[in-house]
Amino acid sequence: MSATPAILLLADGHVLHGKSFGKIGTAAGEICFNTGMTGYQEVFTDPSYYGQILIMNNVHIGNYGTKNTDVESSSVKIKGLIGRNLEDKYSRMQADDSLEDYLIKNDIVSIADIDTRALVTYIRNKGAMNCIISSETTDIEALKAKLAEVPEMEGLDLADAVTTREEYELGNPTSPIKIAVLDFGIKVNILKNLTNRGAHLRVHPAHTPLKRLKEFSPNGYFLSNGPGDPAAMPYAIETVKAIIQEGLPVFGICLGHQLLALANGVPTYKMHHGHRGLNHPVKNKITGLSEISTQNHGFAVDADKINEHKDLEVTHVNLNDESIEGFRMVNKPVFSVQYHPEATPGPHDSRYLFDDFINAIKENSK
Numbered sequence: 411m412s413a414t415p416a417i418l419l420l421a422d423g424h425v426l427h428g429k430s431f432g433k434i435g436t437a438a439g440e441i442c443f444n445t446g447m448t449g450y451q452e453v454f455t456d457p458s459y460y461g462q463i464l465i466m467n468n469v470h471i472g473n474y475g476t477k478n479t480d481v482e483s484s485s486v487k488i489k490g491l492i493g494r495n496l497e498d499k500y501s502r503m504q505a506d507d508s509l510e511d512y513l514i515k516n517d518i519v520s521i522a523d524i525d526t527r528a529l530v531t532y533i534r535n536k537g538a539m540n541c542i543i544s545s546e547t548t549d550i551e552a553l554k555a556k557l558a559e560v561p562e563m564e565g566l567d568l569a570d571a572v573t574t575r576e577e578y579e580l581g582n583p584t585s586p587i588k589i590a591v592l593d594f595g596i597k598v599n600i601l602k603n604l605t606n607r608g609a610h611l612r613v614h615p616a617h618t619p620l621k622r623l624k625e626f627s628p629n630g631y632f633l634s635n636g637p638g639d640p641a642a643m644p645y646a647i648e649t650v651k652a653i654i655q656e657g658l659p660v661f662g663i664c665l666g667h668q669l670l671a672l673a674n675g676v677p678t679y680k681m682h683h684g685h686r687g688l689n690h691p692v693k694n695k696i697t698g699l700s701e702i703s704t705q706n707h708g709f710a711v712d713a714d715k716i717n718e719h720k721d722l723e724v725t726h727v728n729l730n731d732e733s734i735e736g737f738r739m740v741n742k743p744v745f746s747v748q749y750h751p752e753a754t755p756g757p758h759d760s761r762y763l764f765d766d767f768i769n770a771i772k773e774n775s776k
């Protein structure tokens with residue numbers, strides 16, 4: 411950690427002082443926090459974090475360095491990092507880089523020496539808001555002016571910034587299981603969980619219409635995770651409506667789950683401070699079993715509206731706050747979850763959902 415002072419300014423005027431780590435500069439976005447004890451590199455490269463300044467709650471971040479293969483996408487997607495002890499020394503033989511060098515290579519501004527427990531308590535009480543961090547100026551008024559230009563997360567479509575530019579295929583091209591994937595910022599390990607189960611995938615940019623998806627002759631559709639506000643993506647909601655009409659198995663994760671709800675007329679809302687961590691308890695209402703899940707979302711599906719919808723059945727609920735974690739369509743092989751069954755990082759309790767999806771495709775293709 412350098413001795414260069416750094417500043418964190420929240421949109422409500424709250425100021426915290428710390429030390430610079432990584433790149434010297436200024437970065438702004440929505441502040442959020444992740445309570446996971448491990449897996450920081452997968453978290454930083456998860457495209458769903460695009461546009462956000464992330465607080466890592468764990469008191470030491472960086473001790474095992476970084477490894478080129480421990481990623482969920484090709485670059486770091488968070489806008490900036492806030493930590494207590496951000497470490498440049500690491501003790502993993504296989505590591506390729508220190509966290510600090512990795513953040514510098516990825517152009518990421520970070521601030522260390524922040525009392526993250528107090529800060530997270532503050533955000534939990536006040537709610538999500540924008541913030542700015544800087545190690546290049548101490549001029550609070552100048553930072554306030556910059557922060558005022560940063561748009562609110564609500565109403566932002568961010569998928570274009572992280573979706574694939576070109577279509578590409580993955581998995582065994584002779585497989586009978588063919589899945590058309592809509593990429594709104596997909597995590598690599600979601601794709602791996604599908605190809606490891608024998609699927610042949612074609613991954614498409616976010617704006618791809620159903621007509622093009624069908625040219626792959628898929629027997630299932632996958633709707634990915636991604637950043638931003640799902641309600642700000644009318645083009646995607648329309649495509650999902652059309653996909654549902656095909657009658658084939660559909661599986662959605664996180665943003666994909668929210669789009670599936672919106673396509674069924676169920677609204678989403680901005681949460682007070684979001685769920686981000688590796689230990690969120692979820693109850694599967696079909697089996698009666700609970701699972702410990704990985705989560706990363708700041709929006710959620712309206713509980714009252716989904717519960718009164720006659721064509722939808724809530725399958726999973728969050729045991730902490732009873733928010734909606736999963737649903738299925740009553741008369742179609744279509745289902746989705748708000749959390750992350752690939753769980754990278756996190757416990758693998760929920761990976762059965764990928765098996766369920768592949769089995770639904772096999773069943774439907776008989």
Ligand SMILES: NC(=O)CC[C@H](N)C(=O)O
Pocket residue numbers: 458634635636637638639640663664665666706707708709710
């Ligand atoms: N992981 C995700 O797909 C996140 C979905 C959405 N951007 C949210 O914050 O709720």
